[in-house]
Amino acid sequence: MATEVGSETLLRQAFAQLEQGWEYVLVDCPPTLGFLSVAALVACQGILVPVETRVMALGGLAALIRTVDRVRERLNANLRFAGIIACRVDLRTNLSRTILARLRERFGDLVLQSFVRENVRLAEAPSFAQPITLYAPESSGAVDYRAIAAEFLEREHVGVGYEQTLVANRH
Numbered sequence: 718m719a720t721e722v723g724s725e726t727l728l729r730q731a732f733a734q735l736e737q738g739w740e741y742v743l744v745d746c747p748p749t750l751g752f753l754s755v756a757a758l759v760a761c762q763g764i765l766v767p768v769e770t771r772v773m774a775l776g777g778l779a780a781l782i783r784t785v786d787r788v789r790e791r792l793n794a795n796l797r798f799a800g801i802i803a804c805r806v807d808l809r810t811n812l813s814r815t816i817l818a819r820l821r822e823r824f825g826d827l828v829l830q831s832f833v834r835e836n837v838r839l840a841e842a843p844s845f846a847q848p849i850t851l852y853a854p855e856s857s858g859a860v861d862y863r864a865i866a867a868e869f870l871e872r873e874h875v876g877v878g879y880e881q882t883l884v885a886n887r888h
Contacts, residue, residue, distance in 0.1 A: 725752070725792060729760035748777065750784050758788045763799035765869065767833075770806050770816040800872065802865055803832035829872075831864040 721727075732742065744761060746754045758764065766781060768774045778801075789796050801824055807813045813835075820828045833839070839858035842849045849858045 725756045725759045728756040729793075732760050750780060755784070755788065758785060758796060759792045761793075762795055763797050765800050765802060766798065767802045767804045768820065769804050770813040770820075772812070772816070775816065775819070798827055800869060801828045803828065805835050806832045807835040829865060829868050831861065831868045833858065833861045833865070836861075 728744075735742070742761075744757045746757050764785070766778065768778050785796060785798070801820060803817050803820060805813075806817060817828075817832070834857045836856055836858035838853040838856040839849055842852040842858075845852055849856065849862060853859055
């Protein structure tokens with residue numbers, strides 16, 4: 718499909734054919750910025766960005782921001798950042814605390830207050846082909862993802878100006 722003219726819009730066309738009644742559709746993309754990720758950015762209105770509290774992840778976030786800017790300019794002017802989710806957070810380490818602080822300093826309210834703690838159950842769940850909420854519903858990973866969902870829905874309800882936060886903190 719990647720070689721077809723306008724192929725990056727095929728997912729958006731598929732979304733347009735969905736039956737009414739869907740409030741949110743989550744598209745889980747690979748961490749690389751290839752064709753599938755660009756097609757998702759073209760099809761979606763907002764993006765939630767998971768960022769591991771590791772140094773290399775900050776470089777990936779910077780590359781994603783540049784890609785989103787290009788997609789917005791050329792293919793989807795309505796695309797916005799809906800939030801950044803800190804993942805694999807281990808508050809016992811200086812690295813996790815430092816990266817979390819940098820994210821909040823740089824991106825302000827765009828970074829959700831809820832975050833995903835380092836959790837072995839999260840690593841195990843995919844090997845059992847189950848979401849964490851079924852595999853280990855009482856684990857810290859399941860608790861964290863439920864908190865993130867609740868915070869995201871509350872932010873969407875209140876209509877926090879995420880894009881203004883990103884633009885103000887980018888300069």
